[in-house]
Each structure stands twice: as structure tokens, then as C-alpha cells.
Amino acid sequence: MKPIRRRFPWAFLGKRLVYGALAMLAIAIINFFLLKLAPGDAAEALAGQAGTADPEYIAQLRAQFGLDQPLLSQLWAFLTRLATLDLGYSHVFNERVSTLILSRLPATLMLMGAAILIAVIGGIVFGVTAARYANRWPDRAISFVALLLYGTPPYWIGLMMILIFAVWLGWTPTSGMENVLAFHTGWDRVVDIAHHLILPALAQSIFYLAIYIRLVRAGMLEVLSLDFIRVARAKGISERRLAYRHALRNAVLPLVTVVGTNIGNFLGGAVLTETVFSWPGVGRLMFDAMFQRDLNLLLSILVLSSLFVIVANLIVDLLYAIINPTVELK
Amino acid sequence: MTTPILAVENLQISVRKKPGLLILRGVSFTVHAGETLAIVGESGCGKSMTSLAIMGLLPDAVERTAGSVRFKGRELPITDNRAMRKVRAVEIGMVFQEPMAALDPLYPVGKQVLEVIEEHEQLPREMAWKRVIDLLTKVDLPNPEALAWSYPHKLSGGQLQRVVIAMALACNPDVLIADEPTTALDVTVQAQIMRLLKRLQRDTGVAIVLITHNLGLVAHTADRVMVMYAGNKAEEAPTRDLFLSPRHPYSRGLLDATPNPERAAAGGGVLREIPGTVPSIADPMPGCRFAPRCPNASDLCRARVPEPTFEGAHGYACFHPVARETLT
Ligand SMILES: Nc1ncnc2c1ncn2[C@@H]1O[C@H](COP(=O)(O)OP(=O)(O)O)[C@@H](O)[C@H]1O
Numbered sequence A: 001m002k003p004i005r006r007r008f009p010w011a012f013l014g015k016r017l018v019y020g021a022l023a024m025l026a027i028a029i030i031n032f033f034l035l036k037l038a039p040g041d042a043a044e045a046l047a048g049q050a051g052t053a054d055p056e057y058i059a060q061l062r063a064q065f066g067l068d069q070p071l072l073s074q075l076w077a078f079l080t081r082l083a084t085l086d087l088g089y090s091h092v093f094n095e096r097v098s099t100l101i102l103s104r105l106p107a108t109l110m111l112m113g114a115a116i117l118i119a120v121i122g123g124i125v126f127g128v129t130a131a132r133y134a135n136r137w138p139d140r141a142i143s144f145v146a147l148l149l150y151g152t153p154p155y156w157i158g159l160m161m162i163l164i165f166a167v168w169l170g171w172t173p174t175s176g177m178e179n180v181l182a183f184h185t186g187w188d189r190v191v192d193i194a195h196h197l198i199l200p201a202l203a204q205s206i207f208y209l210a211i212y213i214r215l216v217r218a219g220m221l222e223v224l225s226l227d228f229i230r231v232a233r234a235k236g237i238s239e240r241r242l243a244y245r246h247a248l249r250n251a252v253l254p255l256v257t258v259v260g261t262n263i264g265n266f267l268g269g270a271v272l273t274e275t276v277f278s279w280p281g282v283g284r285l286m287f288d289a290m291f292q293r294d295l296n297l298l299l300s301i302l303v304l305s306s307l308f309v310i311v312a313n314l315i316v317d318l319l320y321a322i323i324n325p326t327v328e329l330k
Numbered sequence B: 001m002t003t004p005i006l007a008v009e010n011l012q013i014s015v016r017k018k019p020g021l022l023i024l025r026g027v028s029f030t031v032h033a034g035e036t037l038a039i040v041g042e043s044g045c046g047k048s049m050t051s052l053a054i055m056g057l058l059p060d061a062v063e064r065t066a067g068s069v070r071f072k073g074r075e076l077p078i079t080d081n082r083a084m085r086k087v088r089a090v091e092i093g094m095v096f097q098e099p100m101a102a103l104d105p106l107y108p109v110g111k112q113v114l115e116v117i118e119e120h121e122q123l124p125r126e127m128a129w130k131r132v133i134d135l136l137t138k139v140d141l142p143n144p145e146a147l148a149w150s151y152p153h154k155l156s157g158g159q160l161q162r163v164v165i166a167m168a169l170a171c172n173p174d175v176l177i178a179d180e181p182t183t184a185l186d187v188t189v190q191a192q193i194m195r196l197l198k199r200l201q202r203d204t205g206v207a208i209v210l211i212t213h214n215l216g217l218v219a220h221t222a223d224r225v226m227v228m229y230a231g232n233k234a235e236e237a238p239t240r241d242l243f244l245s246p247r248h249p250y251s252r253g254l255l256d257a258t259p260n261p262e263r264a265a266a267g268g269g270v271l272r273e274i275p276g277t278v279p280s281i282a283d284p285m286p287g288c289r290f291a292p293r294c295p296n297a298s299d300l301c302r303a304r305v306p307e308p309t310f311e312g313a314h315g316y317a318c319f320h321p322v323a324r325e326t327l328t
């Protein structure tokens, strides 16, 4: 009893990596020009912070940052640095850009991962339940709440959640990622971070949770009406096994695709969530970089984000092919 | 006479919450161990509903309003989905019309056969798998060990129908219901599948209920034929009797519309369609539902429903039956 192994799609992977590299190059160039169009630069922002508007000081800073060079040579310098994986130095934050981003990355990944997990698991659990009780009260209740959540702006949900759970009920902290002053270690620290994580993760996931519930419910109902479900029923299979082993696996396929396309949105949503909840992640860093006109840092974050989204999409496509044996990756 | 293995008695099926809309209007028939009963009739006559009712698989939109189904003399709990699970595949197996849509696209076909065995029998994995390979061999699939690991989209319609047949027979049921098992297949494949079913019947002694709208398929495979029309049983007879001397005008019409080499040789080979169509279940008709299309219809037919009349094993429900004849 040995299954036949499918060959790993090396050709597909190679092709997608080439496309991905080209897409990143395009993203880097387009964003470079877009950001240059915005008024102000880091030199002005720094000088402003230092409390002067002395043109000589600003010119000196510009020369130091390379901002006095022609636009095209600035672009070339940026691209060559990217290619050598050297993101340069942030004069605004007095730190290497790579160190800066890496120190913030875990917080963002944790928030995103938790939000995606909540949306996907909740979507499946509630979607399947709604479908199994289609048009009876559990379905009506779930579908109503999902519609409500779908129609509410996410930032409003975030603020309301802070108000209710953190301010009124006092169940969770209002902001931050951990209680630094408590000097928790080990398991206590994990619990502390989870405690801080729950509100922002929920707030960020709720819109997608609503979409995924509806998607899974519709998918389940469609699959449950297919011929092979009746054939399986004629085999004496239990309704439970029918729902989870046959219907769900088929119904989850469109969900996988949608989650893949939503990964970029989750990352984008992180900026907003991190700001509302003072979550010390890349989103907040990006927000700060924007205000300080640290365009190199901002560009680096944008390009790395696109890299992340491209890789995540590739992984989702591979995953899809694993769940669905009928697709061939070419 | 021995107890029939399957006995459907006065089965009535209506659209749920609309008891006036009758899909089956009180149908009775029996199936004996090891025989083949064919159920024929134009589409929409209620053949599939009959088979689904026996399996307890009626769609939610309809319900049984009267009658019963007995298996080996014991009444089946056809409205209890949970209780019917022990009947399905174990006592009665079923094969459906669309082999291309009959299997879950995400599992290898062998696993789907295995699923039946694991559901109903406590067998070690390896023995169950051996039985899967055995079954796939018995339904004439080439290279069964490798084929068991193929996904449905890699197989042809004929191969898929063989897998479905293997699945239906995996737990050695006493009855196999085949609802238009060859309608979706090529003509050459149709003949192969019918031969396969007959061979499996010889080997296992399973009784077959063969549902089809194709009378030509029935002549060489069925022991008895039941003709259905618009939710009623029109006629029932041993196959030879029905083909030689149909008594119900509807059966006669079906035969006249079926290509038949013997008749052609005897000079009566002109194919004639039955004019008109099957009446809708919503059509209120006090009399025989075939009357509007019937050449023999009288005022009596339009006023009253004919009761079945039996001459030995040959029964029909008609006031003005076709005269007994030898081949014209
Ligand atoms: N879900 C349903 N709800 C109501 N009526 C139905 C449903 N499915 C089928 N019917 C009706 O039941 C009758 C018998 O259908 P069916 O058993 O499928 O016919 P056959 O198999 O002989 O072609 C048809 O008139 C059809 O319109």
C-alpha cells in the first residue's frame, strides 16, 4: 500500500522566482519615483526636528545622505544596494536599516500570523457549522453576525474593542506588545504577549473572518449538493465524515486561494492596527519613516513587504497543489 | 413462494408540504434473490425517486407519504438517515448515472473503495486494502495496484463506473440498484458495463434492479421488466412476455419506439414515437395518466384510474389492453 509520489515542480518554482524578481524590481523603481514626488525629504525633517531651517545645514545633510545626487544615480545606488542585500543606514533612527526592520519584523509577523489563523480557523469552524445547519437558527445567527462584521469599518471595530475589553472590562491591556517593566521571562512572557496580542489580532482578523465564513459556507453548500456526496452517502458514510472529509476539503480550496490574495491586505492592515494598538511592528516603523521623510527606510520596507507577499503567494500556490491533486503546477 | 429479498409496497412520494403533488402514486414490486428486475419508462416517470427512496436518500424537497420498503421481510427505516447507514452498501448497493461526478476529486479511487469497507467492517488495513485491489481486479480494471492510487480525473468514464460498481459491491450486498448505469457512457462501453454487471451477478448472486429508459438494454439482461409511467406502475412481466406481447398501450408504444432487429426482420421495424409528453405531477387528472397520449383511451380512462390486472406473472393497469398477439 504505497501512494505514488508526485514530482516536485522545480520548473514552476524557477519560473515563479524569475517573475517574482522582475515584479520586485518594478515595485522598487515605481515606489522610488512615487516617494520622490512627495514633498520634503529627510534632511528637511531632521533640520526641522533640530529646530533650524538653515539652508546651509540642510544642504550639508543632503550631501551627507546622498540626496543632492541626480535622481537616476540615487535610484541606481538604491538598486545596487538592494541587490547586494545592503539596505543602508537610517540617519533618522541612527541604526542600520536591516537591523531596524529585523527588530520590528517578529512583532508584525506574530500579529499577522495570529490574525490569519483566527480568520481561517474561525472561518472554517463557523462556515461549516452554518452550512451543516443551513437555514436553521445556527446558520441564521452566524450569517447575520458575519454580515454585520463585514459591513463595519475595521478601525472602528478596533477602537470599540479597546473601549469595551480594555477600558471598561479591563480584561486586556490597551496597547503595546508586552509589559516590559514586569521583566517576565519564559512562559510568563509568552502569556503576557498573548494577552497583549489578542485584541489587535482580533481587530485585524474580523473583516476577513466575516468573508471567510461566508466563503466556506457557500463552498460547503455547493459541494454538499454535488453528486459524489450522494454517492458517498449511498456508501453508508456518516454525515460528519461526509462534511469534514469530503465536503470541507473541497470547499476549502477556494479559501486557500483567497487567503493567498489577502496576505498583502493583512500586511497593509498591519499599519493601521499597529498604529491603533501601539504595536511595535514594521507597520508602525513605516508610519514613523513616512513622517520623518526617511525615504530609504520607507522604500526598503515597501520592497521587503513585496518580497514577503510574493514568497507567501508562492507558498500558498504550492500548498494548493498539495491539497488539490487535479492541478498541475507548470 | 419464497420471501422476496426486496419488496416495495404501495410506495407513495409527494413534494414536501404539498401532499397533492404526487411523484410516486403507490408503486409496488418485488425483487427475488439473484434475479434482475428492470424498471423502464421515459425520464420523469419516477424511476430515480423509487431507487432513492429504497436507499433512504430522498432529496429534502420530497417525502414518503405512504407505503413501505421491506428487505428480507423486515421493514426498512427509510426516513431515518442514521439507521439507513447500516443498510446502505451492506444490504443494498447503488450505482448512479454520472460516473464522472460520482467520486470525490481529491482522493485516490482506491481510497474511496477502502472507505466503504472501513465504514462497515472491522478489518486490518492491509486486508481491507487487499480486498480493494481484489475488487478492482474483479471489475476488469487494468493494473489495479497502480490504478488504486490514481485520482478520478485521470480515469475514463467507463473506468470510473467500474470503480463505482466495485464500491457498491465492496461489502457484498444482496441487492444492487443501478440507476441508468450506462446512460452517460459511449455505446461500446455501455455493452461492456452491462456484461460486467451480468458476470458479477453470476459470481456473487446479487439481485440487480436495473433502471433505464432504454428498452433495448433490457432484452438480454433482465429477468423481469416493470414499466413505469408518471409515478405509476403501468405493466410488469417476465422480459420475454413483455417483448412478445405487451398489454399496456404505453409499453407497446415504448417497444415501437425502440430499434429491434427481430421485429425489423419480421417486417414490423418502423420506429414510432409516442406522441405528446409525460404529464406534470401538478396536472390534476382524475383518470389514467397515460390517457391523453393513448390510442385506446375512452371516457372511462379519462374518468377512473385503472386497477392492476394480473394474468399469472404478467400484470398491467389498463381498461383497454393491447390484444394478446404473436409477433407482427
Ligand atoms: N427535488 C425535487 N422536488 C420536487 N420534485 C422533484 C424533485 N426531483 C425530481 N422531482 C420530480 O419527480 C419526478 C420523478 O423524477 P425522477 O425519479 O428523477 O424520474 P426518472 O428517474 O424516471 O427520470 C419528476 O416529475 C420530477 O419533476
Ligand SMILES: [Mg+2]
Pocket (backbone or CB within 6 Å): B043, B044, B047, B048, B049, B179, B180
Ligand atoms: Mg432518473
